Amino acid sequence: MRHRHALAAMSWDDARLTAHASATPLKPSSVPLAEAGGSVLATPLVAPAAVPPVDRAAMDGYAVRGPGPWRVVGAVMAASGLADHLEDGQACSIVTGAAVPPGTTSVLRDEDASRSGSRSGSGSGSGSGSGSGDLVAGPAGTGRHIRRAGEECAAGEVLLRAGVVVDPPVLGLAASLGLDRLTVISQPRVTALVTGDELVHRGPSGPGRVRDAIGPMLPGLIARAGGIASPVAHLPDSRDALIEALASADAELVLVSGSSASGPADHLRGALAALGAELIIDGVACRPGHPQALARFNDGRLVLGLPGNPLAALTAFLTLGVAALHRLRGLGLPVLPVAPVPGGIACHPHTTRLVPVRVGPQGVVPVGHGGSAMLRGVAGADALAVVDPGPAEAIAARLLSLDPGARPWGV
Numbered sequence: 001m002r003h004r005h006a007l008a009a010m011s012w013d014d015a016r017l018t019a020h021a022s023a024t025p026l027k028p029s030s031v032p033l034a035e036a037g038g039s040v041l042a043t044p045l046v047a048p049a050a051v052p053p054v055d056r057a058a059m060d061g062y063a064v065r066g067p068g069p070w071r072v073v074g075a076v077m078a079a080s081g082l083a084d085h086l087e088d089g090q091a092c093s094i095v096t097g098a099a100v101p102p103g104t105t106s107v108l109r110d111e112d113a114s115r116s117g118s119r120s121g122s123g124s125g126s127g128s129g130s131g132s133g134d135l136v137a138g139p140a141g142t143g144r145h146i147r148r149a150g151e152e153c154a155a156g157e158v159l160l161r162a163g164v165v166v167d168p169p170v171l172g173l174a175a176s177l178g179l180d181r182l183t184v185i186s187q188p189r190v191t192a193l194v195t196g197d198e199l200v201h202r203g204p205s206g207p208g209r210v211r212d213a214i215g216p217m218l219p220g221l222i223a224r225a226g227g228i229a230s231p232v233a234h235l236p237d238s239r240d241a242l243i244e245a246l247a248s249a250d251a252e253l254v255l256v257s258g259s260s261a262s263g264p265a266d267h268l269r270g271a272l273a274a275l276g277a278e279l280i281i282d283g284v285a286c287r288p289g290h291p292q293a294l295a296r297f298n299d300g301r302l303v304l305g306l307p308g309n310p311l312a313a314l315t316a317f318l319t320l321g322v323a324a325l326h327r328l329r330g331l332g333l334p335v336l337p338v339a340p341v342p343g344g345i346a347c348h349p350h351t352t353r354l355v356p357v358r359v360g361p362q363g364v365v366p367v368g369h370g371g372s373a374m375l376r377g378v379a380g381a382d383a384l385a386v387v388d389p390g391p392a393e394a395i396a397a398r399l400l401s402l403d404p405g406a407r408p409w410g411v
Protein backbone atom coordinates (compact mmCIF):
# COMPACT_ATOMS: atom_id res chain seq x y z
CA MET A 1 0.00 0.00 0.00
CA ARG A 2 1.40 3.42 -0.90
CA HIS A 3 0.71 6.82 0.58
CA ARG A 4 3.05 8.59 -1.76
CA HIS A 5 2.84 12.31 -2.34
CA ALA A 6 -0.72 12.99 -1.33
CA LEU A 7 0.56 16.59 -1.22
CA ALA A 8 2.65 18.16 -3.98
CA ALA A 9 6.31 18.80 -3.14
CA MET A 10 6.55 22.16 -1.43
CA SER A 11 9.05 24.83 -2.39
CA TRP A 12 12.13 24.88 -0.15
CA ASP A 13 11.28 28.27 1.37
CA ASP A 14 7.62 27.39 1.98
CA ALA A 15 8.72 24.12 3.58
CA ARG A 16 10.99 25.92 6.05
CA LEU A 17 8.22 28.38 6.90
CA THR A 18 5.68 25.58 7.26
CA ALA A 19 7.94 23.49 9.52
CA HIS A 20 8.58 26.54 11.68
CA ALA A 21 4.87 27.32 11.91
CA SER A 22 3.97 23.69 12.67
CA ALA A 23 5.78 23.65 16.00
CA THR A 24 4.61 25.19 19.27
CA PRO A 25 7.20 26.83 21.54
CA LEU A 26 7.82 24.99 24.82
CA LYS A 27 6.67 26.62 28.04
CA PRO A 28 9.18 28.84 29.90
CA SER A 29 10.50 27.81 33.30
CA SER A 30 13.06 29.00 35.83
CA VAL A 31 16.19 26.84 35.87
CA PRO A 32 19.53 26.95 37.72
CA LEU A 33 22.35 28.44 35.68
CA ALA A 34 24.07 25.06 35.49
CA GLU A 35 21.08 23.70 33.54
CA ALA A 36 20.49 26.73 31.33
CA GLY A 37 23.13 26.20 28.62
CA GLY A 38 21.52 25.77 25.19
CA SER A 39 18.15 27.10 26.32
CA VAL A 40 16.66 30.42 25.17
CA LEU A 41 15.96 33.45 27.37
CA ALA A 42 12.20 33.71 27.88
CA THR A 43 12.49 37.11 29.55
CA PRO A 44 15.02 39.92 29.02
CA LEU A 45 18.25 39.65 30.98
CA VAL A 46 18.15 42.55 33.45
CA ALA A 47 21.09 43.48 35.68
CA PRO A 48 19.95 43.13 39.31
CA ALA A 49 22.83 45.33 40.47
CA ALA A 50 25.59 47.48 39.04
CA VAL A 51 28.64 45.73 37.58
CA PRO A 52 31.25 46.14 38.92
CA PRO A 53 29.53 46.76 42.26
CA VAL A 54 32.52 48.80 43.52
CA ASP A 55 35.53 50.57 41.99
CA ARG A 56 38.15 47.89 41.28
CA ALA A 57 41.84 47.91 40.40
CA ALA A 58 42.44 47.13 36.72
CA MET A 59 46.16 46.37 37.27
CA ASP A 60 48.42 44.83 39.87
CA GLY A 61 50.20 47.68 41.68
CA TYR A 62 49.26 50.34 44.22
CA ALA A 63 46.05 52.15 45.00
CA VAL A 64 47.20 55.70 45.72
CA ARG A 65 45.65 58.97 46.80
CA GLY A 66 46.71 62.41 45.63
CA PRO A 67 50.16 63.29 44.30
CA GLY A 68 53.13 60.99 45.12
CA PRO A 69 55.33 59.79 46.54
CA TRP A 70 53.06 57.73 48.75
CA ARG A 71 53.65 55.85 51.97
CA VAL A 72 52.50 52.19 51.78
CA VAL A 73 49.99 51.63 54.57
CA GLY A 74 48.58 48.22 53.69
CA ALA A 75 47.86 45.55 51.11
CA VAL A 76 44.61 44.54 49.41
CA MET A 77 44.47 40.95 48.20
CA ALA A 78 41.89 39.40 45.83
CA ALA A 79 39.71 38.12 48.67
CA SER A 80 40.17 41.10 51.00
CA GLY A 81 37.10 43.00 52.10
CA LEU A 82 36.85 46.76 51.65
CA ALA A 83 40.10 48.35 52.93
CA ASP A 84 40.34 51.43 55.12
CA HIS A 85 40.02 54.88 53.63
CA LEU A 86 43.24 56.23 52.04
CA GLU A 87 44.48 59.67 53.06
CA ASP A 88 46.48 61.99 50.79
CA GLY A 89 50.00 60.61 50.30
CA GLN A 90 49.03 57.06 51.22
CA ALA A 91 49.22 53.90 49.07
CA CYS A 92 48.07 50.36 49.42
CA SER A 93 49.46 47.50 47.36
CA ILE A 94 46.61 45.92 45.40
CA VAL A 95 45.92 43.10 42.92
CA THR A 96 43.85 43.26 39.73
CA GLY A 97 40.14 43.07 40.41
CA ALA A 98 40.32 43.90 44.12
CA ALA A 99 38.11 46.73 45.43
CA VAL A 100 40.19 49.89 45.74
CA PRO A 101 40.19 51.51 49.19
CA PRO A 102 37.77 54.44 49.48
CA GLY A 103 39.53 57.67 48.61
CA THR A 104 41.76 56.08 45.93
CA THR A 105 42.47 58.50 43.08
CA SER A 106 44.58 56.24 40.87
CA VAL A 107 46.24 52.84 40.55
CA LEU A 108 49.97 52.86 39.90
CA ARG A 109 51.07 49.78 37.94
CA ASP A 110 53.78 47.62 39.48
CA GLU A 111 56.02 48.08 36.45
CA ASP A 112 55.76 51.89 36.77
CA ALA A 113 56.42 51.92 40.52
CA SER A 114 59.72 52.48 42.29
CA ARG A 115 59.67 51.52 45.90
CA SER A 116 62.09 52.26 48.68
CA GLY A 117 62.20 50.74 52.14
CA SER A 118 62.06 47.22 53.55
CA ARG A 119 60.50 45.62 50.41
CA SER A 120 62.21 47.74 47.77
CA GLY A 121 64.51 46.46 45.02
CA SER A 122 62.33 44.10 42.97
CA GLY A 123 60.42 46.78 41.07
CA SER A 124 57.29 44.80 41.73
CA GLY A 125 56.60 45.27 45.32
CA SER A 126 52.93 44.35 45.62
CA GLY A 127 51.72 40.92 46.58
CA SER A 128 51.69 39.40 49.97
CA GLY A 129 52.65 41.41 53.00
CA SER A 130 52.10 45.10 53.31
CA GLY A 131 55.71 46.30 53.58
CA SER A 132 54.04 49.09 55.54
CA GLY A 133 56.08 52.21 55.89
CA ASP A 134 57.86 51.91 52.53
CA LEU A 135 57.65 54.78 50.08
CA VAL A 136 56.46 54.27 46.53
CA ALA A 137 56.66 56.71 43.62
CA GLY A 138 55.68 56.75 39.95
CA PRO A 139 53.30 58.22 37.35
CA ALA A 140 49.66 57.90 38.45
CA GLY A 141 47.27 60.10 36.48
CA THR A 142 43.96 60.68 38.22
CA GLY A 143 41.50 57.85 37.57
CA ARG A 144 44.07 55.60 35.83
CA HIS A 145 43.66 51.85 35.99
CA ILE A 146 40.44 51.92 37.98
CA ARG A 147 37.40 49.98 36.75
CA ARG A 148 34.57 52.19 37.89
CA ALA A 149 31.50 50.83 39.65
CA GLY A 150 28.68 50.47 37.11
CA GLU A 151 31.04 50.79 34.15
CA GLU A 152 29.69 47.56 32.56
CA CYS A 153 26.07 48.13 33.54
CA ALA A 154 23.82 49.93 35.98
CA ALA A 155 21.25 48.23 38.20
CA GLY A 156 18.04 47.65 36.24
CA GLU A 157 19.67 47.90 32.81
CA VAL A 158 18.33 45.52 30.14
CA LEU A 159 21.37 43.69 28.75
CA LEU A 160 19.84 41.04 26.46
CA ARG A 161 16.41 40.68 24.95
CA ALA A 162 14.21 37.62 25.30
CA GLY A 163 14.94 35.12 22.53
CA VAL A 164 18.71 35.07 22.94
CA VAL A 165 20.33 31.63 23.07
CA VAL A 166 22.05 30.94 26.39
CA ASP A 167 25.50 30.09 25.10
CA PRO A 168 28.77 30.22 27.06
CA PRO A 169 29.20 34.03 26.93
CA VAL A 170 25.60 34.52 28.07
CA LEU A 171 26.07 32.03 30.91
CA GLY A 172 29.23 33.83 31.97
CA LEU A 173 27.49 37.21 31.83
CA ALA A 174 24.56 35.91 33.92
CA ALA A 175 27.00 34.60 36.51
CA SER A 176 28.92 37.87 36.59
CA LEU A 177 25.63 39.66 37.24
CA GLY A 178 25.20 37.46 40.28
CA LEU A 179 22.21 35.53 38.91
CA ASP A 180 21.60 31.96 40.09
CA ARG A 181 18.60 31.12 37.88
CA LEU A 182 17.30 32.12 34.46
CA THR A 183 13.79 32.03 33.02
CA VAL A 184 14.19 30.13 29.80
CA ILE A 185 12.61 27.93 27.19
CA SER A 186 14.47 24.67 27.73
CA GLN A 187 15.87 22.50 24.99
CA PRO A 188 13.38 20.29 23.13
CA ARG A 189 13.89 16.54 23.33
CA VAL A 190 14.64 14.76 20.07
CA THR A 191 14.49 11.02 19.39
CA ALA A 192 16.24 9.60 16.32
CA LEU A 193 15.14 6.33 14.69
CA VAL A 194 17.49 5.01 12.02
CA THR A 195 15.83 2.35 9.87
CA GLY A 196 17.27 -0.12 7.38
CA ASP A 197 17.84 -3.89 7.30
CA GLU A 198 20.99 -3.31 5.29
CA LEU A 199 22.65 -1.06 7.86
CA VAL A 200 25.73 -2.13 9.82
CA HIS A 201 27.48 -0.14 12.53
CA ARG A 202 31.00 -1.52 12.30
CA GLY A 203 33.29 -2.32 9.42
CA PRO A 204 32.96 -1.62 5.71
CA SER A 205 29.97 -1.60 3.38
CA GLY A 206 29.53 -4.40 0.84
CA PRO A 207 26.77 -6.22 -1.02
CA GLY A 208 23.73 -6.20 1.27
CA ARG A 209 25.61 -4.17 3.89
CA VAL A 210 25.61 -0.38 4.15
CA ARG A 211 27.54 1.30 6.91
CA ASP A 212 25.21 3.61 8.84
CA ALA A 213 26.41 7.15 8.15
CA ILE A 214 23.30 8.96 9.43
CA GLY A 215 23.28 7.65 13.02
CA PRO A 216 26.73 9.12 13.72
CA MET A 217 25.70 12.55 12.40
CA LEU A 218 22.44 12.99 14.26
CA PRO A 219 23.47 13.44 17.92
CA GLY A 220 25.84 16.29 17.04
CA LEU A 221 23.39 17.92 14.66
CA ILE A 222 20.60 17.74 17.23
CA ALA A 223 22.83 19.19 19.93
CA ARG A 224 24.06 22.00 17.70
CA ALA A 225 20.46 22.79 16.74
CA GLY A 226 19.61 23.16 20.42
CA GLY A 227 17.89 19.83 21.03
CA ILE A 228 18.56 17.13 23.62
CA ALA A 229 19.19 13.87 21.79
CA SER A 230 18.29 10.51 23.25
CA PRO A 231 20.54 7.65 22.11
CA VAL A 232 19.95 6.80 18.43
CA ALA A 233 17.64 3.78 18.04
CA HIS A 234 18.20 1.37 15.15
CA LEU A 235 15.13 -0.29 13.68
CA PRO A 236 14.66 -3.00 11.06
CA ASP A 237 12.53 -2.25 7.98
CA SER A 238 9.37 -3.24 9.79
CA ARG A 239 6.13 -1.31 9.76
CA ASP A 240 5.14 -2.67 13.17
CA ALA A 241 8.48 -1.81 14.73
CA LEU A 242 8.24 1.71 13.35
CA ILE A 243 4.65 2.14 14.57
CA GLU A 244 5.68 0.93 18.03
CA ALA A 245 8.72 3.24 18.17
CA LEU A 246 6.77 6.26 16.94
CA ALA A 247 3.91 5.66 19.34
CA SER A 248 6.21 5.41 22.35
CA ALA A 249 8.72 8.18 21.48
CA ASP A 250 8.87 10.59 24.42
CA ALA A 251 10.14 13.66 22.59
CA GLU A 252 8.91 16.85 20.97
CA LEU A 253 10.54 15.87 17.67
CA VAL A 254 11.11 12.38 16.27
CA LEU A 255 13.52 11.87 13.37
CA VAL A 256 13.10 8.79 11.18
CA SER A 257 15.72 8.07 8.55
CA GLY A 258 15.59 5.71 5.61
CA SER A 259 11.87 5.19 5.15
CA SER A 260 10.88 8.24 3.23
CA ALA A 261 10.59 7.11 -0.41
CA SER A 262 8.12 4.74 -2.01
CA GLY A 263 9.98 1.43 -1.95
CA PRO A 264 8.59 -1.74 -0.37
CA ALA A 265 10.62 -1.14 2.82
CA ASP A 266 9.68 2.53 3.17
CA HIS A 267 7.11 2.39 5.94
CA LEU A 268 7.08 5.92 7.31
CA ARG A 269 3.96 7.20 5.60
CA GLY A 270 2.06 3.99 6.31
CA ALA A 271 3.06 4.08 9.97
CA LEU A 272 2.07 7.72 10.27
CA ALA A 273 -1.29 7.01 8.67
CA ALA A 274 -1.88 4.06 11.01
CA LEU A 275 -1.19 6.31 14.01
CA GLY A 276 -3.49 9.07 12.73
CA ALA A 277 -0.71 11.61 12.27
CA GLU A 278 -1.31 14.62 10.06
CA LEU A 279 1.10 14.72 7.11
CA ILE A 280 2.03 18.39 6.80
CA ILE A 281 4.86 18.24 4.27
CA ASP A 282 5.19 15.38 1.81
CA GLY A 283 8.25 16.10 -0.28
CA VAL A 284 10.27 19.31 -0.68
CA ALA A 285 11.38 20.71 -4.03
CA CYS A 286 15.10 20.54 -3.24
CA ARG A 287 18.06 18.38 -4.14
CA PRO A 288 19.33 16.55 -2.25
CA GLY A 289 16.53 15.91 0.19
CA HIS A 290 13.47 15.67 -2.00
CA PRO A 291 11.51 12.93 -0.17
CA GLN A 292 11.68 14.55 3.29
CA ALA A 293 8.40 14.71 5.16
CA LEU A 294 6.96 16.33 8.25
CA ALA A 295 3.99 15.06 10.24
CA ARG A 296 2.32 15.95 13.53
CA PHE A 297 0.51 13.80 16.07
CA ASN A 298 -2.59 15.03 17.90
CA ASP A 299 -0.48 15.59 21.00
CA GLY A 300 1.74 18.03 19.08
CA ARG A 301 4.77 15.75 18.65
CA LEU A 302 6.41 16.27 15.28
CA VAL A 303 7.91 13.56 13.07
CA LEU A 304 10.52 14.41 10.48
CA GLY A 305 11.22 11.86 7.75
CA LEU A 306 14.86 12.04 6.66
CA PRO A 307 15.71 10.48 3.29
CA GLY A 308 18.10 7.53 3.50
CA ASN A 309 20.79 8.98 1.27
CA PRO A 310 23.15 10.53 3.84
CA LEU A 311 23.56 13.99 2.32
CA ALA A 312 19.82 14.11 1.72
CA ALA A 313 19.28 13.27 5.41
CA LEU A 314 21.64 16.07 6.41
CA THR A 315 20.00 18.65 4.14
CA ALA A 316 16.56 17.61 5.39
CA PHE A 317 17.62 18.04 8.99
CA LEU A 318 19.07 21.47 8.22
CA THR A 319 15.92 22.44 6.30
CA LEU A 320 12.89 21.16 8.24
CA GLY A 321 14.54 19.92 11.43
CA VAL A 322 16.29 23.18 12.24
CA ALA A 323 13.17 25.19 11.37
CA ALA A 324 10.98 23.09 13.69
CA LEU A 325 13.54 23.09 16.51
CA HIS A 326 13.89 26.86 16.31
CA ARG A 327 10.17 27.31 16.83
CA LEU A 328 10.07 24.77 19.68
CA ARG A 329 12.78 26.89 21.31
CA GLY A 330 10.79 30.08 20.77
CA LEU A 331 13.21 31.32 18.10
CA GLY A 332 12.43 32.82 14.72
CA LEU A 333 13.43 31.11 11.50
CA PRO A 334 17.14 31.73 10.88
CA VAL A 335 17.71 34.45 8.31
CA LEU A 336 20.27 33.28 5.79
CA PRO A 337 23.10 35.56 4.69
CA VAL A 338 23.67 36.07 0.96
CA ALA A 339 27.09 35.53 -0.59
CA PRO A 340 28.42 36.16 -4.09
CA VAL A 341 29.28 33.12 -6.20
CA PRO A 342 32.05 34.48 -8.47
CA GLY A 343 32.19 31.34 -10.65
CA GLY A 344 28.39 30.90 -10.76
CA ILE A 345 26.41 27.77 -9.91
CA ALA A 346 24.00 26.22 -12.40
CA CYS A 347 20.38 26.51 -11.31
CA HIS A 348 17.87 23.71 -11.63
CA PRO A 349 14.74 24.85 -13.48
CA HIS A 350 12.23 23.72 -10.81
CA THR A 351 14.09 22.69 -7.72
CA THR A 352 16.27 24.41 -5.12
CA ARG A 353 19.80 23.05 -5.17
CA LEU A 354 21.73 22.71 -1.92
CA VAL A 355 25.39 22.77 -2.90
CA PRO A 356 28.36 22.28 -0.54
CA VAL A 357 30.61 25.35 -0.74
CA ARG A 358 33.63 26.86 0.87
CA VAL A 359 33.24 30.44 2.05
CA GLY A 360 36.10 32.79 1.19
CA PRO A 361 36.66 36.54 1.15
CA GLN A 362 35.47 36.85 -2.48
CA GLY A 363 32.41 34.69 -1.98
CA VAL A 364 31.64 31.01 -2.17
CA VAL A 365 33.11 28.21 -4.26
CA PRO A 366 31.49 24.79 -4.72
CA VAL A 367 33.65 21.96 -3.40
CA GLY A 368 32.10 19.19 -5.55
CA HIS A 369 31.03 15.72 -4.43
CA GLY A 370 27.58 17.02 -3.55
CA GLY A 371 25.57 13.98 -4.69
CA SER A 372 22.83 12.86 -2.33
CA ALA A 373 24.63 9.65 -1.30
CA MET A 374 27.98 11.43 -0.72
CA LEU A 375 29.32 13.15 2.37
CA ARG A 376 32.78 13.89 0.96
CA GLY A 377 31.91 17.38 -0.27
CA VAL A 378 30.00 18.51 2.76
CA ALA A 379 32.64 17.21 5.17
CA GLY A 380 35.11 19.69 3.66
CA ALA A 381 32.62 22.53 3.17
CA ASP A 382 31.65 25.54 5.27
CA ALA A 383 28.02 25.82 4.23
CA LEU A 384 25.38 24.76 1.74
CA ALA A 385 24.65 27.32 -0.98
CA VAL A 386 20.89 27.58 -1.48
CA VAL A 387 20.55 27.93 -5.24
CA ASP A 388 17.02 29.00 -6.09
CA PRO A 389 15.32 27.45 -9.11
CA GLY A 390 15.94 29.38 -12.30
CA PRO A 391 16.77 29.24 -15.98
CA ALA A 392 20.53 29.85 -15.85
CA GLU A 393 23.33 30.37 -13.36
CA ALA A 394 23.18 31.92 -9.91
CA ILE A 395 25.85 34.55 -9.20
CA ALA A 396 24.75 34.91 -5.57
CA ALA A 397 23.22 32.45 -3.15
CA ARG A 398 21.93 32.29 0.39
CA LEU A 399 24.02 30.21 2.76
CA LEU A 400 22.66 27.52 5.02
CA SER A 401 25.15 26.90 7.81
CA LEU A 402 26.35 23.34 8.32
CA ASP A 403 26.57 24.23 12.01
CA PRO A 404 23.06 25.01 13.17
CA GLY A 405 24.44 26.26 16.50
CA ALA A 406 26.67 28.95 15.03
CA ARG A 407 25.86 32.54 15.88
CA PRO A 408 24.58 34.29 12.75
CA TRP A 409 27.33 35.55 10.51
CA GLY A 410 27.52 37.55 7.32
CA VAL A 411 29.78 37.36 4.29
Ligand SMILES: Nc1nc2c(c(=O)[nH]1)N[C@H]1C(S)=C(S)[C@@H](COP(=O)(O)OP(=O)(O)OC[C@H]3O[C@@H](n4cnc5c(N)ncnc54)[C@H](O)[C@@H]3O)O[C@H]1N2
Nearest residue numbers: 196210211212213214258259260261266290307308309312
Ligand atom coordinates in the same frame (compact mmCIF):
# COMPACT_ATOMS: atom_id res chain seq x y z
N1 LIG B 1 10.95 5.19 -6.97
C1 LIG B 1 11.58 6.11 -6.23
N2 LIG B 1 12.74 5.80 -5.71
C2 LIG B 1 13.41 6.75 -4.99
C3 LIG B 1 12.89 8.05 -4.85
C4 LIG B 1 11.61 8.32 -5.40
O1 LIG B 1 11.07 9.43 -5.29
N3 LIG B 1 10.99 7.32 -6.09
N4 LIG B 1 13.60 9.00 -4.19
C5 LIG B 1 15.04 8.79 -4.17
C6 LIG B 1 15.66 9.72 -3.29
S1 LIG B 1 15.81 11.30 -3.88
C7 LIG B 1 16.14 9.36 -2.07
S2 LIG B 1 16.98 10.49 -1.10
C8 LIG B 1 15.95 8.03 -1.54
C9 LIG B 1 15.28 8.08 -0.16
O2 LIG B 1 15.13 6.79 0.26
P1 LIG B 1 14.55 6.35 1.64
O3 LIG B 1 14.45 7.52 2.55
O4 LIG B 1 13.32 5.60 1.44
O5 LIG B 1 15.71 5.45 2.20
P2 LIG B 1 16.16 4.01 1.70
O6 LIG B 1 15.48 3.64 0.46
O7 LIG B 1 16.12 3.13 2.85
O8 LIG B 1 17.68 4.33 1.39
C10 LIG B 1 18.12 5.06 0.29
C11 LIG B 1 19.65 4.85 0.21
O9 LIG B 1 20.26 5.35 1.37
C12 LIG B 1 20.98 4.33 2.06
N5 LIG B 1 20.83 4.54 3.48
C13 LIG B 1 19.70 4.46 4.21
N6 LIG B 1 19.95 4.72 5.50
C14 LIG B 1 21.27 4.95 5.59
C15 LIG B 1 22.13 5.25 6.65
N7 LIG B 1 21.66 5.35 7.91
N8 LIG B 1 23.44 5.41 6.39
C16 LIG B 1 23.92 5.29 5.12
N9 LIG B 1 23.14 5.01 4.06
C17 LIG B 1 21.83 4.84 4.30
C18 LIG B 1 20.33 3.06 1.62
O10 LIG B 1 21.14 1.95 1.81
C19 LIG B 1 20.04 3.38 0.18
O11 LIG B 1 21.22 3.25 -0.58
O12 LIG B 1 15.16 7.23 -2.36
C20 LIG B 1 15.43 7.39 -3.76
N10 LIG B 1 14.63 6.43 -4.47
Ligand code: MOO
Nearest residue numbers: 288289290312372
Ligand atom coordinates in the same frame (compact mmCIF):
# COMPACT_ATOMS: atom_id res chain seq x y z
O1 MOO C 1 16.72 14.17 -3.41
MO1 MOO C 1 17.28 12.57 -2.87
O2 MOO C 1 16.86 13.26 -1.48
O3 MOO C 1 18.35 12.88 -4.13
O4 MOO C 1 18.77 12.31 -2.28
